[in-house]
Amino acid sequence: MVQYRQIDRTLGAIADPTRRAVLERLGRGGDATISELAEPFEISLTGMKKHVGILERAELVTTEKVGRARRCRLGPRRLDELESWIQSYTQMLEARLDRFGAMLERNQTGATK
Amino acid sequence: MVQYRQIDRTLGAIADPTRRAVLERLGRGGDATISELAEPFEISLTGMKKHVGILERAELVTTEKVGRARRCRLGPRRLDELESWIQSYTQMLEARLDRFGAMLERNQTGATK
Numbered sequence: 001m002v003q004y005r006q007i008d009r010t011l012g013a014i015a016d017p018t019r020r021a022v023l024e025r026l027g028r029g030g031d032a033t034i035s036e037l038a039e040p041f042e043i044s045l046t047g048m049k050k051h052v053g054i055l056e057r058a059e060l061v062t063t064e065k066v067g068r069a070r071r072c073r074l075g076p077r078r079l080d081e082l083e084s085w086i087q088s089y090t091q092m093l094e095a096r097l098d099r100f101g102a103m104l105e106r107n108q109t110g111a112t113k
Numbered sequence: 114m115v116q117y118r119q120i121d122r123t124l125g126a127i128a129d130p131t132r133r134a135v136l137e138r139l140g141r142g143g144d145a146t147i148s149e150l151a152e153p154f155e156i157s158l159t160g161m162k163k164h165v166g167i168l169e170r171a172e173l174v175t176t177e178k179v180g181r182a183r184r185c186r187l188g189p190r191r192l193d194e195l196e197s198w199i200q201s202y203t204q205m206l207e208a209r210l211d212r213f214g215a216m217l218e219r220n221q222t223g224a225t226k
Contacts, residue, residue, distance in 0.1 A: 008130055015124035020198070027205035074209055079199045085133070086192045086199070092140035096187055 006058075007081050013058035018043065019051050023060060026074045033069040119171075120194050126171035131156065132164050136173060139187045146182040 014020050022037055038048035052072055055061035059077040063070050127133050135150055151161035165185055168174035172190040176183050 005130070008128060011124055011128035014198075015121060015128050017118070017121055023202065024205070027202070027209055074206060076206075076210070078206065079202060083196070083199050083203075085127075086196050089136065089140070089192060090196075092137070093187060093189075093191065096140055097189070 007085065009058040010060070010077075010079065010082055013054050013060055016051070016054075019055055022048075022051060022055065022072075023074065026061065026072060031071050031073040033066075033071055035069070037072060120198065122171040123173070123190075123192065123195055126167050126173055129164070129167075132168055135161075135164060135168065135185075136187065139174065139185060144184050144186040146179075146184055148182070150185060 014023070018041055021041065025037065025040075026032060034045060034048050034052060037052070038045050041048070043051075052061060052063060052070075056063055056075075059075050061072050062075045063072045065071075127136070131154055134154065138150065138153075139145060147158060147161050147165060150165070151158050154161070156164075165174060165176060165183075169176055169188075172188050174185050175188045176185045178184075
């Protein structure tokens with residue numbers, strides 16, 4: 001059994017384009033209420049609450065009840081773990097392509113001899 | 114309306130720990146059939162076929178029918194687009210933390226005057 005970890009929650013959270021856009025909105029435009037977030041995306045308050053909930057569980061967003069509204073801000077979580085995974089994937093891919101290239105070259109050298 | 118793009122398929126594909134493990138298995142261990150992939154994960158052939166299908170649609174894996182088996186290998190797709198998104202997110206997060214720090218400092222200076 002593979003265990004679900006923080007990286008799965010992070011990836012699940014940012015896999016949705018609306019949620020990535022919400023993160024960018026909060027990052028560049030500053031804190032916002034759920035309704036302020038919902039408006040430009042033309043989705044319902046309930047829909048936006050769900051998206052924010054997923055981002056909150058992934059610790060990418062923190063929220064605070066202020067009167068009747070819920071203010072959202074960017075959480076402090078960095079994406080270092082994900083970045084490391086991508087880097088190690090890229091290295092693995094390059095090593096594989098190198099091996100494949102070397103094999104092709106060996107076969108070609110063999111064929112022309 | 115937000116448009117679904119390649120980055121969404123990539124993120125959706127790698128958000129699952131079994132699928133990330135399959136990519137690592139193919140990268141380090143070389144090509145494998147669906148049953149060879151299914152065995153160490155103790156999941157059904159049908160389950161593994163679904164995972165491989167999602168990786169294939171994200172172009173992270175290519176498959177080829179060889180006799181009665183389907184051989185899987187790592188696709189050539191790199192994760193550059195995702196890496197750029199993470200880098201721009203990190204820069205945005207740092208800029209936000211800097212602004213927050215500067216604000217705290219201003220408030221503190223004001224309080225001690």
